[in-house]
Every structure is written in structure tokens, then in C-alpha cells.
Amino acid sequence: MRFLQMLMMTLVLAAWGVRAEVPDYQVFPAKGTQLLLWVASERGRAEPEVLAARKLADQGVEVWSLDLLSAYFLPQLSRSMDAVPPQDVADWLRSALKGDRRVTVYAVARAAVPVLRAAALLEPAQRKQLGMVLMYPNLYTVAEALAAPDYLDLGALNGLRVRVLQPRRSAATPWLSGLVDHLKVYGAKVDPVIMENLREGYWGRETPTEFEMAESQRMDGLLMREIKILGRK
Amino acid sequence: MKQFLAGLAMSLVLTAHAYAAGFETRAATPAPALKARDMSGAPKTLADYRGKVVLLNFWASWCPPCLREMPSMERLRVKMEGRPLEMVALASAEGPEDVKAFLAKMQLSFPIWLDADGSNTKRWKVFALPTSFLLDAKGRVRYVLTGPTEWDEGEALKIIESMLAEQAVTSK
Numbered sequence: 001m002r003f004l005q006m007l008m009m010t011l012v013l014a015a016w017g018v019r020a021e022v023p024d025y026q027v028f029p030a031k032g033t034q035l036l037l038w039v040a041s042e043r044g045r046a047e048p049e050v051l052a053a054r055k056l057a058d059q060g061v062e063v064w065s066l067d068l069l070s071a072y073f074l075p076q077l078s079r080s081m082d083a084v085p086p087q088d089v090a091d092w093l094r095s096a097l098k099g100d101r102r103v104t105v106y107a108v109a110r111a112a113v114p115v116l117r118a119a120a121l122l123e124p125a126q127r128k129q130l131g132m133v134l135m136y137p138n139l140y141t142v143a144e145a146l147a148a149p150d151y152l153d154l155g156a157l158n159g160l161r162v163r164v165l166q167p168r169r170s171a172a173t174p175w176l177s178g179l180v181d182h183l184k185v186y187g188a189k190v191d192p193v194i195m196e197n198l199r200e201g202y203w204g205r206e207t208p209t210e211f212e213m214a215e216s217q218r219m220d221g222l223l224m225r226e227i228k229i230l231g232r233k
Numbered sequence: 234m235k236q237f238l239a240g241l242a243m244s245l246v247l248t249a250h251a252y253a254a255g256f257e258t259r260a261a262t263p264a265p266a267l268k269a270r271d272m273s274g275a276p277k278t279l280a281d282y283r284g285k286v287v288l289l290n291f292w293a294s295w296c297p298p299c300l301r302e303m304p305s306m307e308r309l310r311v312k313m314e315g316r317p318l319e320m321v322a323l324a325s326a327e328g329p330e331d332v333k334a335f336l337a338k339m340q341l342s343f344p345i346w347l348d349a350d351g352s353n354t355k356r357w358k359v360f361a362l363p364t365s366f367l368l369d370a371k372g373r374v375r376y377v378l379t380g381p382t383e384w385d386e387g388e389a390l391k392i393i394e395s396m397l398a399e400q401a402v403t404s405k
Contacts (some may be wrong), residue, residue, distance in 0.1 A: 143360035164308035
């Protein structure tokens, strides 16, 4: 077992060494005043997400869609997100902030980890310019039954405005308040939002409900609303 | 080359995960309190089951892996008829309507309890569904399983049989 783990780690590191040079992202250009940085979950992009990005671009919101695990050639596992260098993501955020558009980051599931850590590396003034929407963020270090949850260290997030979107039908929902408190400890201003009658990753479910299918088609509307809410703050 | 490395790394990750999966043994710690309601609204605890082995399953009607293992739980109940094993499926952070709608589709003869406000889910520190606990006759947690299983066969059945054997010895 230990041998397997060692071999696995060696191969993961070897794969890391031959990672792609250019981050794997797609740009959905638009000429409006809003820029959305969309960071896909550890499962990568799903078709409804690409469709939503296109619809947002049609409405004037430019979308930069980034698949971090593909870019860094990491296995599609949630903990792979922890290995993404936050400095690289911070550079990406800085380049987005250089323009005169309002920037919102949207990260799904464990992608919240590199994005938050990157935000912590920004200058406080830059961080205040960002709005962040986190879809069911997973920030656990350890979450084992019968033991109190342990969350990852993130770094200073003072001034960062965060909206946490949590589908109701999720094992994480009872733990939402703990996650929000954890973000607040680092200085983020956090608003949690419960999404009724939805499950995590509802846009990519094998057996979606009719409501989930309808909401998948309306994902652009959801994000547009979140962008506007963050813009008002 | 890099695709090969990634593929190999991924398969080894999955292999290691498969080895790691299964029942975790626990050091016979007293179980947290459980205060739930049954489908008729009556209050329920595990105290009535002291002296018996208990399978406590946290689940939700919207959770496909939870629903997949339910038929095997029903078969286990039939198989264990008359033996000192009690089974409870606790619907995590879910109201009675969704659970009733599910039970209209799947007939289950073991107790279904409600944890509508999620307080038991938090007290038992359940972070994934399904999560199951096997309690011994003294009400101590002996095994934890995160994820689904086939309850009426394999490792699950072997563990339950060993706990029942232990219960038989200690009750003499």
C-alpha cells in the first residue's frame, strides 16, 4: 500500500513536470463593462457551463473560462486543486484587473481553494475590486465522520466580497455556517445563498430532475444576477 | 508521454482509493446523541435499541448512491429477521414530504426517521451521504462507512455477523 502511494506520488510529480505551458482557458469575448473569470471544478467544464458562458458573452459579459486541472495536467481529483500554484492564479487575476472592466470570479467546488489563495496574494486594493462567487466551495482539509471539520488555511482575504451559492440538496448544506465563518475569519465579506431544490453539479447530473435541467439552461441568468449584486456592493 | 503518465498516475490514485475504501474501525467510542422523529412525527432515540447491534444510515432522497444501497438494506433486514440487529435510516436535513414521495416508490420495512433540521447530521459529523454507523450492543460506534455498499453480502455482512457473534457472547 505504501509502495503504491509512493509510486503514485512520483508519477503525479512527474506528470506535473511536463505540465502544459499555457493555462487551458477559453475566452468568450464581449465588449461590455463586465469580465467574468470562470474557474471550472475538478470535473472540468460541462456543456451547459460552456453554453452559459456563450450566453453571457452575448449579453455583454466577457468570460475567461479556465480549467486548472487540465492546465496543470493534474488528476481530476478535488485535492489536485490544492497543488495549483496560487501565484500563477494571482497573476491571472492581476492581468484581469488591469483593464477598466469590473471583474467577478466564479469558481466551482474545490476550485475555490486556488482562487481564494490567489486572492490572498493580491494587494488589498486589488482584492477590494474583485467580487467572488463560489459555487458549493469545498474548503475542508479533513472531513471525517464523528470528527470536527478542519478547513484549509487561505491567507488574508480582507475586503474580498464573496457570495457562496449552496444547493440545498447537498451533504454540505448543514455545514454552510461553518464554512462562512471560516471565510470571515480571514476577513472576507460573505453572503451565503441557498439554492432550493438543486443538487451540487446539477448541470451535469446523470439523472437530473426537470427543475435541474431548467436551471442548467438558466445558469447565465443566475450568474448575471450575482454579478449585478456584487456590482452594487 | 505526459498522457501516459497521467493515465498511470490516475489509475494508481484510483487503486489506492479502492484499497482505502470500506469500513473504518473505531475504538468503541460512545455514540453521539440521536434525537429524531419518525414518519408520524413521534420522537425517537437509539436508547430503545440498547442490547442490540444497530445499523444507522444517514441518507437523503435526492442522493443516488443512497437509493442504490437501500434494496440491499431491505434484503439484510429480511435475512436478519429475529436476530438482535436493528436498522434505522435517518433522512439527513430533509423534510417529510420528499421522504414520503420516495417511500411511495420504494417499499422499505425498516424504520425511516427524519432529521429535518440537520442537527443530528451535525452532531454525528456527517459530511457525505450515505454515511453509515455500526453500533454495538452498548451503544458504541464500532464501524463507519462513508459511501454505499451491498449490505447483505461481502464485507458488510461479515462485519455485522461478527458484531452479532460478539453480542451473543457478551449477553450470556
